[in-house]
Amino acid sequence: MxxxxxxxxxxxxxxxxxxxxxxxxxxxxxxxxxxxxxxxxxxxxxxxxxxxxxxxxxxxxxxxxxxxxxxxxxxxxxxxxxxxxxxxxxxxxxxxxxxxxxxxxxxxxxxxxxxxxxxxxxxxxxxxxxxxxxxxxxxxxxxxxxxxxxxxxxxxxxxxxxxxxxxxxDQYRDRLRFAGSAGVLLAFLMSYLLLRRALNPLREIARSAENFTIDNLASRIKVGHVPQELQSLVLSLNTMFAGFERGFTRLSRFTADLAHDMRTPLGNLRGATEVALARPRSSEEYQAVLASNLEECDRLSRMIENVLFLARAEHPTFAKHKVEFSVEDELLKIAEYFEGIADDAGVHLRESGGGRLAADVELFRRAVSNLLANAVRYTPRGGTITLDTQTQGDTLRVSVTNQGVPLDSAMLERVFDRFYRADPSRTSSSSTSGSAGLGLAIVRTIMDLHGGSAHAESGPGVTRFVLTFPVEKPATGVPSRVA
Missing domain, CATH: 3.30.450 (Beta-Lactamase)
Structure with a gap:
């Protein structure tokens, strides 16, 4: 009304x-x-x-x-x-x-x-x-x-x-006044009726927009009978509705996936605790149950930390601290940190390339570390993981290449989605020590924060994840807070 x-x-x-x-x-x-x-x-x-x-x-x-x-x-x-x-x-x-x-x-x-x-x-x-x-x-x-x-x-x-x-x-003037008053009144009535008729498309748009509710996210405004002057408005509204639909769908899927992934460690905690309390056990058995529960708590803690990071990163006031640093030095530090994990997994790490980049060092380390952890998880024993950097024009590309089973095109398109795993089973053993399907989603979010991009390539026996950073050169060693 x-x-x-x-x-x-x-x-x-x-x-x-x-x-x-x-x-x-x-x-x-x-x-x-x-x-x-x-x-x-x-x-x-x-x-x-x-x-x-x-x-x-x-x-x-x-x-x-x-x-x-x-x-x-x-x-x-x-x-x-x-x-x-x-x-x-x-x-x-x-x-x-x-x-x-x-x-x-x-x-x-x-x-x-x-x-x-x-x-x-x-x-x-x-x-x-x-x-x-x-x-x-x-x-x-x-x-x-x-x-x-x-x-x-x-x-x-x-x-x-x-x-x-x-x-x-005087009579002529009075007649002019009467004719003018009658003409103004007629103009007001006719323009009111014509404008009311001309604004009918706006009322139709408003009625169509009322159909867009949380229970009818697929509703759109029809463009067919809309005047040309209002088509851009209708297209903008439909684009906004489509964005809302994608956001609600993504939020629903995210909530469902989060609930599913949190239910698994909680179920493990409950099951292990119930088994331990079913009968008296030795101290060694209780220690094993507590160690298992501690692993599940660590898994839940990492999951919550990742979800909170994604939520903060999508907020407009999220701040990042950019400094100029040597990409080669940072990759060497990351490779050194993963050296023990790679040895346990039976894979080899190799680093090449260099260059300088203006970015948030902590976010850069987190993005590359997530890619490296993912590569270690899916590289067969005896395989090699390569960290490589290349400068192409105004961009710097950081790639993580590992050997293993290639990914098909459908997986390449969704691999950066939240809670998506290439494993067909959510409860695989590999997921227990992983990032609960949020590692690559965090990588894409970090690249969005830097105005870059992340994509995956896969061929026979090789899978490559590429981070493309725009080259910026602020004052060396002077952090810039960017909201």
Whole structure:
């Protein structure tokens, strides 16, 4: 439910964004259209004022004197007839009204600036003046001098009442606002519905993801009907689910294998103890039972230590201390340590190669020792184990080669898995003294920590384990703590 609310919130948010964008666009377009219309209306009205003034001046110029104005009143008024918003006044030099038509007293009460267009000057729209009455009623006026035939002058005043234009523009503005509001509301509703439909694939992905549970680790999100923009998201989620499945499977197998391997020494401990307590025994027999139990305890202790190491090594904060050292010297020390064990097993150790490496010395020793212990365990008596190093470009390869029965390809792929043994039986005698199937897994973990790799090769009578380290050269003898 919470996820659905968030999805709806996203839909509403995007719809509001689209509506706000639509409102901004409508506002800009509406403002532009409104201003363009107002400019066009004003330009046309100013042209009417100018034409009326020009024609009136021309007619007055044909009259002999002011006395003819009364006789030709209709001709003079004809310039503004048919337009009730236009008014004309003719004033003598003493500002007495000689003739008027549609005169508006409100306009006369306004304070108009002095100045008229001269009789010899051309009448243009630049001479028009606008004023607002107390009721916000606009007026536009033009005053010009006209010369009669007798040489006298009169003043022509043409006034335009802009009240009708103001009402027209106000109505147009209100319609734009209504249309804009309706358009924004329609845009919000349509975008909401379209976005809700467009986000259906996300809801389908969420419902498919809910099917991925601990009881259904194989569940995946289908990519077929997902839009192209969401395919990368689905692939990432499926990759994550696959990683979870591998992790759970690996953890389950690891837990099962650990329980199985721990059950064997515990069973041995219990069985040996029960046999010893079944009847009174001599001190030598009790000592033998205790020695056997001590071996089983050592086996359990090694197993627990290895499991703890693997758990710590997989943690992001695991620290390793890198120093630069001589690989040949370290291999000689490891070979010397295993010399007695090899003699008891009847095998020979041989070391060759050299070079320098920047790595954690303790982890390096542990990795090579695990490989060497594994080689000693599976090399027949009289065989030879070779420790060899080679530098190839930016890598250094450390290989442990032993003679014996080769491993098939299936074993080579799984030999570094935890609790995996090439022996078909888990309870073989060799496993009793071994590392409980964790030795090679520890080797691979150590190589992962160093950014290297570990792999196995096997041929007729020969098996080779190879560790590939990247060559790094920090300051000699100065450890670097790397988390």
């Amino acid at each position: 919470r996820g659905r609310n968030r999805a709806c919130s996203l839909t509403a948010t995007l719809a509001l964004v689209f509506a706000a964008t639509t409102l901004a666009v409508f506002a800009m377009i509406g403002t532009y259209v409104y201003l363009a219309l107002a400019h066009e209306v004003r330009t046309q009205d100013d042209l009417d004022i100018v034409l009326a003034a020009r024609h009136t001046r021309r007619l007055i110029g044909e009259l002999a004197g002011t006395g003819d104005l009364r006789a030709h009143k209709e001709r003079v008024e004809s310039q503004v007839l048919g337009n009730e918003a236009l008014s004309v006044e003719i004033l003598d030099p003493s500002n007495r009204v000689l003739l008027e038509h549609n005169r508006v007293e409100t306009a006369d009460e306004l304070s108009w600036p002095p100045g008229t267009v001269g009789a010899s000057q051309q009448i243009t729209t630049a001479s028009i003046v606008e004023r607002l009455a107390t009721n916000d009623m606009p007026f536009r006026r033009l005053a010009a001098l006209a010369r009669l035939s007798d040489g006298s002058y009169v003043t022509i005043i043409v006034t335009r009442n802009m009240h009708d234009r103001k009402l027209l523009l």
